[in-house]
Amino acid sequence: MNTVLPLLESPTRPFVLPDSAREGLATTPFGLYVHVPFCATRCGYCDFNTYTSDELGPGANRAEYAGTAIAELRRAADALGPDLPTVSTVFVGGGTPTLLPADDLAAVLAEIRELFPVAGDVEVTTEANPETVTPQSLARLREAGFTRVSLGMQSAAEHVLAVLDRRHTPGRAVEAAHEARAAGFEHVNLDLIYGTPGESDEDWAASLDAVLASPVDHVSAYALIVEDGTRLARRISRGELPMTDDDVLADRYVQADATLQKAGFHWYEVSNWATGDAARCRHNELYWANANWWGVGPGAHSHVGGLRWWNVRHPAAYADRLAAGLSPAQDAELLSEADRALETIMLGLRLRDGLPLDALSAIGRERARGAVADGLLEPEAHAAGRAVLTDRGRLLADAVIRDLTD
Numbered sequence: 205m206n207t208v209l210p211l212l213e214s215p216t217r218p219f220v221l222p223d224s225a226r227e228g229l230a231t232t233p234f235g236l237y238v239h240v241p242f243c244a245t246r247c248g249y250c251d252f253n254t255y256t257s258d259e260l261g262p263g264a265n266r267a268e269y270a271g272t273a274i275a276e277l278r279r280a281a282d283a284l285g286p287d288l289p290t291v292s293t294v295f296v297g298g299g300t301p302t303l304l305p306a307d308d309l310a311a312v313l314a315e316i317r318e319l320f321p322v323a324g325d326v327e328v329t330t331e332a333n334p335e336t337v338t339p340q341s342l343a344r345l346r347e348a349g350f351t352r353v354s355l356g357m358q359s360a361a362e363h364v365l366a367v368l369d370r371r372h373t374p375g376r377a378v379e380a381a382h383e384a385r386a387a388g389f390e391h392v393n394l395d396l397i398y399g400t401p402g403e404s405d406e407d408w409a410a411s412l413d414a415v416l417a418s419p420v421d422h423v424s425a426y427a428l429i430v431e432d433g434t435r436l437a438r439r440i441s442r443g444e445l446p447m448t449d450d451d452v453l454a455d456r457y458v459q460a461d462a463t464l465q466k467a468g469f470h471w472y473e474v475s476n477w478a479t480g481d482a483a484r485c486r487h488n489e490l491y492w493a494n495a496n497w498w499g500v501g502p503g504a505h506s507h508v509g510g511l512r513w514w515n516v517r518h519p520a521a522y523a524d525r526l527a528a529g530l531s532p533a534q535d536a537e538l539l540s541e542a543d544r545a546l547e548t549i550m551l552g553l554r555l556r557d558g559l560p561l562d563a564l565s566a567i568g569r570e571r572a573r574g575a576v577a578d579g580l581l582e583p584e585a586h587a588a589g590r591a592v593l594t595d596r597g598r599l600l601a602d603a604v605i606r607d608l609t610d
């Protein structure tokens with residue numbers, strides 16, 4: 205289904221968007237993602253597009269990277285214009301964005317403001333590793349217009365952090381959350397991972413307690429995914445570490461949800477809890493609503509009006525393409541109406557608000573009745589015309605989604 209599109213086709217028209225993708229630009233929420241592909245070391249479980257070397261080539265080294273990302277932002281503004289969509293969210297992710305000087309991240313944001321109309325209430329998030337921020341760098345980011353910090357904590361247990369190859373101490377993430385609040389960030393998130401080999405129920409309870417004792421308004425908790433090709437996967441296959449079983453993962457999720465709900469954090473997506481609507485991550489909501497976003501950086505994915513494309517993965521290839529005035533897109537696909545409808549269902553079903561039953565096919569609606577009978581979808585919401593997962597449904601979210609979309 206891959207389609208060669210003008211975006212990729214011609215070196216002389218390197219960033220052209222087809223007219224079909226432009227429809228709805230003005231009315232669909234629009235976000236920018238900026239990928240920063242650097243980490244000090246690679247965590248054993250992680251297969252994100254990130255590099256530990258600082259010798260990646262001209263334009264791709266850390267010191268030059270902000271300038272290269274800005275070059276793509278300029279192309280993006282050219283391609284999307286002349287009637288540019290208003291930026292409602294910016295998300296700088298990685299990798300470790302905070303390995304770049306705060307001034308570089310500030311320069312990227314300043315350029316976005318130069319190039320695009322930006323909403324008055326724009327949400328601007330940066331991901332950050334706890335050991336890479338200081339009170340000074342956080343103050344600089346806040347002053348530059350960042351509104352939200354998302355810190356990778358993963359666990360409060362030292363031996364769990366060791367299995368994950370994290371570089372920070374158990375207390376550092378919570379300390380960094382305090383520093384972010386002191387720097388004026390109203391919105392602070394901590395990411396947790398559960399199900400790490402060797403993690404006990406008590407370790408997980410202690411991680412949740414540590415998060416709740418910190419000044420955050422948002423928590424993301426992800427089951428550890430053992431990605432092929434990672435050091436963690438090799439250690440498990442050699443028998444050095446045990447594989448966590450699905451029942452333990454389900455127990456951990458139930459424990460997290462109960463603890464977080466009791467403390468006033470409400471789930472709004474299967475893996476995300478917030479203290480209220482204002483604390484939700486609007487950038488992720490934009491993804492889940494299948495809205496429009498441009499992803500800047502090596503390996504970054506974009507979606508505009510049913511056209512999806514992704515950039516070349518290596519930072520050197522990415523920088524070379526931009527230096528030559530070419531699109532860094534490696535490939536693209538034009539989603540059919542049916543593909544888009546399916547994606548909307550798959551993303552929407554994971555949300556607290558669920559989705560209207562009439563978004564489902566006739567067979568899907570029939571199966572939704574069965575899912576209500578099985579205790580997987582909420583009966584009241586179903587009677588009101590929506591498909592919303594029950595607590596048990598959330599544990600089996602992937603299976604429910606498969607069943608309703610088959």
Ligand SMILES: C[S@@+](CC[C@H](N)C(=O)[O-])C[C@H]1O[C@@H](n2cnc3c(N)ncnc32)[C@H](O)[C@@H]1O
Nearest residue numbers: 249250252298299300331356395426427428429
């Ligand atoms: C890719 S990291 C980027 C931010 C930052 N470098 C960090 O580590 O916090 C974003 C989040 O993805 C999650 N993550 C990455 N790999 C994962 C995996 N294999 N299983 C579960 N969660 C994962 C972690 O919770 C991490 O905080």
Ligand code: SF4
Nearest residue numbers: 243246247250298299
């Ligand atoms: S610091 Fe974050 S992005 Fe980097 S390797 Fe670890 S989990 Fe992946």
